[in-house]
Amino acid sequence: MLITETKNKEYFVNIYNENLEEINKNSSELIKCERNKAIQDFQNIGFPDKKNEKYKYTNIESIFNSNLKCLFNPVSANINLDEIFKCDVPELDTNIFITVNGWFHDNELLKISEKGFIIGSLSEASKKYPELFEKYYNKFVNEEPDAITSLNTAFAQDGVFIYVPEGVVIEKPIQIINLVVSDEELLINQKNLVIIENRGEAKIIVCDHSLTPYKFLYNTVTEVFAGQNSRVDYYKVQNSHNHSTQISSTFICQKDNSNVLSDIITLHGGLIRNNINVLLDGKDCENFVGGLYLVDKFQHVDNYVSIDHAKPNCMSRQVFRGVLDDNATGAFNGKILVRKDSQHTNAYQTNNNILLTNEAKINTKPQLEIYADDVKCSHGATVGQLDEDALFYLRSRGIEYKDAKLLLMFAFAHEIIKQIRVEPLKDRINELVEKRLRGELSRCNCCSINCGKQ
Amino acid sequence: MLVIKDLHVSINEKEILKGINLEIKPGEIHAIMGPNGSGKSTLASVLAGREIYTVTSGKVIYEGKNLLEMTPEKRAKEGIFLGFQYPIEIPGVSMVNFMKAAVNEHRKYKGLSPLSSSDFLKIMREKKQLVEIDSQLTNRSVNEGFSGGEKKKNEIFQMAMLEPKLSILDETDSGLDIDALRIVANGVTKLKTKDNACIVITHYQRLLDYIIPDFVHVLYEGKIVKSGGKELAFELEKKGYDWIKQELE
Numbered sequence A: 001m002l003i004t005e006t007k008n009k010e011y012f013v014n015i016y017n018e019n020l021e022e023i024n025k026n027s028s029e030l031i032k033c034e035r036n037k038a039i040q041d042f043q044n045i046g047f048p049d050k051k052n053e054k055y056k057y058t059n060i061e062s063i064f065n066s067n068l069k070c071l072f073n074p075v076s077a078n079i080n081l082d083e084i085f086k087c088d089v090p091e092l093d094t095n096i097f098i099t100v101n102g103w104f105h106d107n108e109l110l111k112i113s114e115k116g117f118i119i120g121s122l123s124e125a126s127k128k129y130p131e132l133f134e135k136y137y138n139k140f141v142n143e144e145p146d147a148i149t150s151l152n153t154a155f156a157q158d159g160v161f162i163y164v165p166e167g168v169v170i171e172k173p174i175q176i177i178n179l180v181v182s183d184e185e186l187l188i189n190q191k192n193l194v195i196i197e198n199r200g201e202a203k204i205i206v207c208d209h210s211l212t213p214y215k216f217l218y219n220t221v222t223e224v225f226a227g228q229n230s231r232v233d234y235y236k237v238q239n240s241h242n243h244s245t246q247i248s249s250t251f252i253c254q255k256d257n258s259n260v261l262s263d264i265i266t267l268h269g270g271l272i273r274n275n276i277n278v279l280l281d282g283k284d285c286e287n288f289v290g291g292l293y294l295v296d297k298f299q300h301v302d303n304y305v306s307i308d309h310a311k312p313n314c315m316s317r318q319v320f321r322g323v324l325d326d327n328a329t330g331a332f333n334g335k336i337l338v339r340k341d342s343q344h345t346n347a348y349q350t351n352n353n354i355l356l357t358n359e360a361k362i363n364t365k366p367q368l369e370i371y372a373d374d375v376k377c378s379h380g381a382t383v384g385q386l387d388e389d390a391l392f393y394l395r396s397r398g399i400e401y402k403d404a405k406l407l408l409m410f411a412f413a414h415e416i417i418k419q420i421r422v423e424p425l426k427d428r429i430n431e432l433v434e435k436r437l438r439g440e441l442s443r444c445n446c447c448s449i450n451c452g453k454q
Numbered sequence B: 001m002l003v004i005k006d007l008h009v010s011i012n013e014k015e016i017l018k019g020i021n022l023e024i025k026p027g028e029i030h031a032i033m034g035p036n037g038s039g040k041s042t043l044a045s046v047l048a049g050r051e052i053y054t055v056t057s058g059k060v061i062y063e064g065k066n067l068l069e070m071t072p073e074k075r076a077k078e079g080i081f082l083g084f085q086y087p088i089e090i091p092g093v094s095m096v097n098f099m100k101a102a103v104n105e106h107r108k109y110k111g112l113s114p115l116s117s118s119d120f121l122k123i124m125r126e127k128k129q130l131v132e133i134d135s136q137l138t139n140r141s142v143n144e145g146f147s148g149g150e151k152k153k154n155e156i157f158q159m160a161m162l163e164p165k166l167s168i169l170d171e172t173d174s175g176l177d178i179d180a181l182r183i184v185a186n187g188v189t190k191l192k193t194k195d196n197a198c199i200v201i202t203h204y205q206r207l208l209d210y211i212i213p214d215f216v217h218v219l220y221e222g223k224i225v226k227s228g229g230k231e232l233a234f235e236l237e238k239k240g241y242d243w244i245k246q247e248l249e
Helices: A009-024 A029-045 A122-128 A130-136 A147-155 A388-395 A401-417 A423-438 B040-048 B072-077 B095-109 B117-130 B135-139 B148-162 B178-191 B205-209 B231-239 B242-248
Strands: A095-100 A103-105 A110-112 A118-121 A160-164 A174-180 A186-196 A201-210 A216-226 A231-239 A244-254 A259-268 A271-280 A286-295 A300-309 A315-324 A329-338 A346-355 A361-370 A376-384 B002-011 B014-024 B029-033 B054-062 B080-083 B090-094 B166-170 B197-201 B215-220 B223-228
Touching (some): A029 A130, A029 A147, A103 A118, A110 A122, A118 A122, A122 A160, A122 A186, A147 A186, A147 A216, A147 A244, A174 A186, A174 A216, A201 A216, A201 A244, A216 A231, A216 A259, A231 A244, A231 A423, A244 A259, A259 A401, A271 A286, A286 A329, A286 A401, A286 A423, A300 A315, A300 A346, A315 A361, A315 A401, A329 A346, A346 A401, A361 A376, A388 B072, A401 A423, A401 B090, A401 B095, B002 B040, B029 B040, B029 B231, B040 B166, B040 B197, B072 B080, B072 B095, B080 B148, B095 B117, B095 B135, B095 B148, B117 B135, B148 B178, B178 B205, B215 B231, B215 B242, B223 B231, B223 B242, B231 B242
Parallel strands (some): A095 A174, A160 A186, A174 A201, A201 A231, A231 A259, A244 A271, A286 A315, A315 A346, A329 A361, B029 B197, B029 B215, B166 B197
Antiparallel strands (some): A110 A118, A118 A160, B002 B054
16 A cells, blocks of 8 residues: 655554554564554654754654655565676675565575574564564664654564574675665665674675665664674665665664674765664673765765663774765764763764865764763864865875875775775775765666676 | 076965075085075975965976976976975875875876886885885885884885986985984985986085085075085084074174
């Protein structure tokens, strides 16, 4: 069933009530129950307005006001992977999975390896593994209900489920490609759940990607649970067209001694809001959140990061860098919360920006709340132009102005890229960023990670 | 090679150079000395094309062409090299990529094809020996975390890579210990041919023990107030700049 004209909170609630049977038809009891709670939360809070500090720089209400349609059934699109990946880059050897409009897209809805590694449809998994969902589903998103997350929980019918059992190391990176296939303007709600048990290891690469020229709003929520001594990499590459809107919320919960790295590389997209919420719920955890955004024209990118140091002896680092050209705008809000007993916390945050024009704009805001006394926390932000002295130095050696500019921008971006722990991906991102900075990378029909060389 | 005629330069409406006249021929080494704030570095920067300075009047003719009309990169490719007093650190740009880009730009300008990676690395190895530069340094970002001495050696290394016709060395000796000074000066001397020329800007005579100048000029309050042979440098070392100041008053 299709719905047009979504204007306000009540209207969404109505859509929900009118289509509840359709939304629920394939869901487990637990998901139905969470959905019910979420719609109530949503009804209570409503969309954040400009007075909401967390969403001050991105107009959420207007995003949900457009003529978006909701689909309650997966499209039976015939996706030819060979068509999407015309040329494969063999060095980046990944297990590829795709979603279409938020639904896990495969003939086999759940794949289970010998070692017990599971990947597949969230909805299917919730029925087959109720005990896992009881333990992990929607556990971290509800601490402080957020309208967008609640709306997602209420509406999302599917997404990707990943389970890595205790002690299992998944060597080959898991690549998930989120596709939008539609000939109308869509609102997509996708929910992913990633569970890495104690001593488990996985590297996940998520690529957002559109096959439609139409506007769409992609609202995705991902929960990542990292058990004791686990190691998780979560990379997100955003490369959609300039009429797209993406709201991506990631909730990471870490237990003792775990190490989680997440990187968000924004190459293209109309309006992007990324929420990264990290709960360090065990001692001796390490968390790294990195972000690189390269935006131009009238693009807007807003990164919100919140690190909750709930246990002692943890280390966190947030490093975000952006280059804004033309009339592009952006925001960075990095929050560090150190709870009372979280002694020996080491938390660090930086946000550096280069504005290439007078019209480009960035708002950057550190937010530190520290309740423990034996901690090391620092933050720093810069907004500036390219270093004139460095430009002159390069030019004085014969390097053309535009190449000198590129070299400096690339060097600036490289600080983020070098954190990537999957070597072939690092090389690929290096290439993509260089192309992007040269203005050669435009939206293509192919996934840029696998076949930017078409 | 280079003719400077009545050059006036200001920055933020303040006149720094007040009528410089200088002629440099191939094969010559000119030393420019003078007290702090006399305009030595300004002269070097203006010749290299730094845009923060305004040339209010005068001419600079380089090999028959109007130098002041050229961009900094064009000047470099025409054979002008500035050894910076304070070399710039550029995090994230590796020395290798930087030099490769620069060398290939020079080659393109001369109508030559770009060097292959192996040829480039070979040349780089040779030139590194010239300034006894630690090979690890070229694997790092440009000047990042280099010591004062390493930065200056790196300037001469770049000079060796680019083989300029006219080098302007702006206080290359400042901040160097005696060993580094010898290495840097020997590098410059080895690069000297009968066809290229060098302007050495310095405060002290000690650099000129290694790089023997053909001419010594004293820059004071934006003008060349005295010129002579290398003996002028000794005289300055002995008597200090006050002697010049007194002579002028």
